Amino acid sequence: MANLDPTKMKDWEIAEAAEAHMKTVYQLSEEMGLEKMELFPYGHYVGKVDYMSVLDRLKDRPNGKYIEVTAITPTPLGEGKTTTSMGLVEGLGKIGKNVMGAIRQPSGGPTFNIKGSAAGGGLAQCIPLTDFSLGLTGDIDAITNAHNLAMVAVTSRMQHEFNYSDAFLQKKNLKRLNIDPRNPAMLWAVDFCAQALREIIIGIGGKMDGFMMK
Known part of the structure; x- marks a missing residue:
């Protein structure tokens, strides 16, 4: 891992090299002190944590320290909120602190445009990069489907x-x-920056093909 040079390698190249040495969610779970039933694995390298069970089990322990990384305008090199958060977690871990980080899942839209995947960058990025950027555990897709199902009904x-x-x-x-x-109270949802879909008219196929509305 020491030969990963962010001044010479692209983010995806660093991620690809780092992913060859990834720990499994089971190893990470053990290091985090989670109990077996508190981990919901999605394959070998992605998982969810039953945080309510963890909070209940640790309710008598003193609270730890909390650091919030708020809005940061990224530098030309892409150093913004996620990169700062990931680097901070890595740095605290390097000096022996028991530390975890929480970042939001990236939207599918910015992943494919100039803004990047919102997974950090250089040596401070989240891996597995592809899984993280494209769906992860499927929560965004589930929310999108639920939202659009309601719109279908309406x-x-x-x-x-x-x-x-x-x-x-x-x-x-x-x-x-x-x-x-x-005056619709809700709209259709799509997890992409699709400007062409912001102002559209639907239902123009006839009375059996939906209700025409803007």
């Missing part, structure tokens, strides 16, 4: 109310909700 209801009479709806045991398409 727009479907609007379509039915537009196409059918009160008498027909009553036969189906449906009460007219009269949702205002001009």
Whole structure:
């Protein structure tokens, strides 16, 4: 690991080399002092922690120190919040402190544009880089699907109310909700910086293809 030179290597090259020596989640779990049932593994190198169980088990222990890294405008070399946080964790660990870091999962959009993957950089980045940047444990995808499922239900209801009479709806045991398409309380969700989708019109295929709304 000592031969990884961030002045000569790209971030992905450093990540690829570092991933060859990664510890498994089981090794990390043991080092962190977690009990077996407090770890939910997603493969060998990614996992979730049942933090509520951990907090309950350690409730009688004194609290540790907490450092918050707030908004930082990145330098031209990409040194921002994540890089600072990762470097701080590594530095404290290097001097023998029992330390852990928490960073938010990157959005899929910036991963593929000029902003980068939000995984840190150089020798202060999160690995496995690809897994971290593209879905990780699938939570963002689950939230997106749940959100859009609700939108499907709302727009479907609007379509039915537009196409059918009160008498027909009553036969189906449906009460007219009269949702205002001009003032939607929620919108469709997509985890990408898709500017072209910010202002769109949907449902223009006909009365059986959804409800037209902006």
